Amino acid sequence: MVTRTDHWLEKLKSTDGRVTDARRAVVDVIVSSPRPLTPVEIFDAARKKHLHLGLVSVYRTLEKLEELRLIQRVHQEQGCQAFLRAGVGHQHLLLCERCGQAVLFDGDDLESLFSRISQQTGFEIKDHWLQVSGVCAECK
Amino acid sequence: MVTRTDHWLEKLKSTDGRVTDARRAVVDVIVSSPRPLTPVEIFDAARKKHLHLGLVSVYRTLEKLEELRLIQRVHQEQGCQAFLRAGVGHQHLLLCERCGQAVLFDGDDLESLFSRISQQTGFEIKDHWLQVSGVCAECK
DNA sequence: CTACTATTGATAATGTTTTTCAATTATAGG
DNA sequence: CCTATAATTGAAAAACATTATCAATAGTAG
Numbered sequence: 001m002v003t004r005t006d007h008w009l010e011k012l013k014s015t016d017g018r019v020t021d022a023r024r025a026v027v028d029v030i031v032s033s034p035r036p037l038t039p040v041e042i043f044d045a046a047r048k049k050h051l052h053l054g055l056v057s058v059y060r061t062l063e064k065l066e067e068l069r070l071i072q073r074v075h076q077e078q079g080c081q082a083f084l085r086a087g088v089g090h091q092h093l094l095l096c097e098r099c100g101q102a103v104l105f106d107g108d109d110l111e112s113l114f115s116r117i118s119q120q121t122g123f124e125i126k127d128h129w130l131q132v133s134g135v136c137a138e139c140k
Numbered sequence: 141m142v143t144r145t146d147h148w149l150e151k152l153k154s155t156d157g158r159v160t161d162a163r164r165a166v167v168d169v170i171v172s173s174p175r176p177l178t179p180v181e182i183f184d185a186a187r188k189k190h191l192h193l194g195l196v197s198v199y200r201t202l203e204k205l206e207e208l209r210l211i212q213r214v215h216q217e218q219g220c221q222a223f224l225r226a227g228v229g230h231q232h233l234l235l236c237e238r239c240g241q242a243v244l245f246d247g248d249d250l251e252s253l254f255s256r257i258s259q260q261t262g263f264e265i266k267d268h269w270l271q272v273s274g275v276c277a278e279c280k
Numbered sequence: 281c282t283a284c285t286a287t288t289g290a291t292a293a294t295g296t297t298t299t300t301c302a303a304t305t306a307t308a309g310g
Numbered sequence: 311c312c313t314a315t316a317a318t319t320g321a322a323a324a325a326c327a328t329t330a331t332c333a334a335t336a337g338t339a340g
Contacts, residue, residue: 018306018317039296054320059297075215081296094263103261113248114272121243122277123234129271132254137262158286158337179327194289199328221327 004031004085008070017064025050026061035100036074036082074102075131096136103136144171144225148210157204165190166201175240176214176222214242215271236276243276 008027009019017023025046030037037045043058062083065071072086074093087093087104094103107130114125148167149159157163165186170177177185183198202223205211212226214233227233227244234243247270254265 013307016317020306020318022319052320056298056321057319060318075220080215080220094257094261096263097266103263105257105260108253108256116248117234117245117272118274120245121234122280123236123243123272123274124280125272125274126237127273129273130268132257132263132265132268134258134263134265134267140262140264153338156286160287160337162288192289196290196329197288200287 008065008068011068011070012064015068021050022046022053022057023061023064025053026058027065030065030071030083030085033084035102036076036084036095038079038081038083042083092130092132095131095133096139097133098135098139101136101138148205148208151208151210152204155208161190162186162193162197163201163204165193166198167205170205170211170223170225173224175242176216176224176235178219178221178223182223232270232272235271235273236279237273238275238279241276241278 005024005027008031009024012023013019026042028049029042029045033045039055039058039062042062043053043055046058047053062071066073066083069086071083073080074082074084074095076082076095084093084102090107091104092107094105095101110128110130114128117123118125145164145168148171149164152163153159166182168189169182169185173185179195179198179202182202183193183195186198187193202211206213206223209226211223213220214222214224214235216222216235224233224242230247231244232247234245235241250268250270254268257263258265
């Protein structure tokens with residue numbers, strides 16, 4: 001069985017990268033987390049699998065994974081350090097206020113809104129960023 | 141003429157705060173900026189009006205203004221340190237990729253999208269955050 | 281004008297992220 | 311399997327950003 005971890009590591013390898021214990025541990029933690037994690041949280045969790053892991057390697061691995069668009073930084077009121085597996089294509093983020101669980105959903109059509117804004121402001125719209133929060137089924 | 145700076149300082153005063161040169165300088169800079177500014181940018185600009193201003197006072201003033209909801213932190217790819225005058229009610233942000241100019245626009249009706257997401261995910265939707273970027277009329 | 285107390289600026293402390301560098305180790309090719 | 315090469319590692323130090331401490335200053339109410 002090819003896990004998502006394997007898939008990510010394969011992608012790393014195919015872009016001139018090497019598959020190391022440090023990276024395997026970091027990737028494993030992120031892949032199996034239902035919620036965004038900060039570098040230190042990743043470090044703490046990954047250290048259980050790879051005892052000698054250094055925090056610096058976590059930062060470096062995150063940088064690489066972000067370049068490969070396998071993970072994304074998550075911006076929240078309480079901070080913008082956490083990372084989550086990235087969505088495919090143009091997906092948006094839904095976060096539970098209680099447990100932090102993240103769900104990615106496909107973007108709806110916001111074209112009519114954008115054309116109105118474009119008209120009103122004279123801007124040429126290039127990109128947008130939508131994030132929704134609430135309470136998940138388990139936390140209700 | 142009552143400027144927006146005066147209005148902000150008045151609001152400060154009405155919540156047990158004092159109107160000082162340091163705050164006047166910081167507020168002036170933010171109020172008259174068309175784009176989000178970082179603490180250091182605010183510091184540099186405000187120092188021209190108030191020579192003895194300390195960076196720490198900028199941070200403290202920003203904290204107060206954010207509490208009063210007169211300013212808001214702006215999250216961008218390049219960082220999340222910048223602040224901008226806040227919108228009234230539920231407005232969203234439109235940013236120019238070139239010059240950084242910010243425009244606030246009234247939120248459209250996203251209810252149908254939310255009810256669909258709610259149905260699909262079991263979440264109870266509480267809040268959302270929409271930010272749009274593009275190229276403004278002057279930069280096109 | 282005075283008393284009170286919020287605010288200030290300087291300094292130090294804290295926390296996060298990046299840089300440096302010698303040692304290690306994954307990988308391709310023999 | 312062995313070797314050469316170059317990417318990666320972990321530790322320490324450096325660079326940044328933000329917050330706490332504290333005595334001195336200055337707004338404000340009376």
